Amino acid sequence: MLKRSRALASVALVALTMGATPVLAESLQEAIGLAYRTNPSLLAQRANQRALDESIVQARAGLRPTINASAGIDYSRTRTDRVTTTIPGQTIPIDTNGDGVPDATGTLPSTTTTSGGTIESDGASASISLSQNLWTAGRVSHGISAAEANVMAGRENLRQVEQQVMTSVVQAYADVVRDLEILRIRQENLQVLRRQLDESNARFEVGEITRTDVAQSEARLAQSESDLAGAQAQLSVSRAAYAAVVGQAPSNLQALPILP
Numbered sequence: 001m002l003k004r005s006r007a008l009a010s011v012a013l014v015a016l017t018m019g020a021t022p023v024l025a026e027s028l029q030e031a032i033g034l035a036y037r038t039n040p041s042l043l044a045q046r047a048n049q050r051a052l053d054e055s056i057v058q059a060r061a062g063l064r065p066t067i068n069a070s071a072g073i074d075y076s077r078t079r080t081d082r083v084t085t086t087i088p089g090q091t092i093p094i095d096t097n098g099d100g101v102p103d104a105t106g107t108l109p110s111t112t113t114t115s116g117g118t119i120e121s122d123g124a125s126a127s128i129s130l131s132q133n134l135w136t137a138g139r140v141s142h143g144i145s146a147a148e149a150n151v152m153a154g155r156e157n158l159r160q161v162e163q164q165v166m167t168s169v170v171q172a173y174a175d176v177v178r179d180l181e182i183l184r185i186r187q188e189n190l191q192v193l194r195r196q197l198d199e200s201n202a203r204f205e206v207g208e209i210t211r212t213d214v215a216q217s218e219a220r221l222a223q224s225e226s227d228l229a230g231a232q233a234q235l236s237v238s239r240a241a242y243a244a245v246v247g248q249a250p251s252n253l254q255a256l257p258i259l260p
Helices: 002-020 028-038 040-063 139-205 211-246
Strands: 066-087 091-094 104-107 111-131
Touching (some): 040 139
Antiparallel strands (some): 091 104
């Protein structure tokens, strides 16, 4: 029991030394400034506010003219196969003696017709148009008013998120400072109870107290070890909450400033 309590106290002391004594101390103002720059909730709300600011520009676009331009070019090439057509000769009457009366027949020679080739064409076109809204029945003006109202609401939401984050930073900072002090008290109490157990064993050996008194000292020491383990666990929780809201693990935190 005595060796285990000494080992636990040594481990707790090393953990406290490693987790809370870096070179530079960190103040509450520094923690708030770091959270203001790096907190993901604040960064997301700021990005959302920038998007809302652009909505006013988009709403005012309805008052400005709109220009549409288009251009195009086309080219076509048509090729037809070569086709040969032959027309057979026709039989016609012939006047051989010149009296105006046909007295014989003859055949005209056959004819051949060939068709086919390539046809190419190209062209270009361009157009430009300008439009301006002269009357929108208040749609554009009301849209601008709605966008401005959304921007103002977004700014108030951003202030609310900032206040929540700053409050969380102060709470996390105070929790870490509190739990560090509780851990220190638990360690000192453990050392005191360990010395008391040593004294109880010595007095029991000389017969001044009974085994019951020694058992009570051991019980108090075991309870102190349990309290120390609980303090270490609570400090780990507070440190994790601090890192989540500030953006880095707590270093050697200074004492909380005195309230005005």
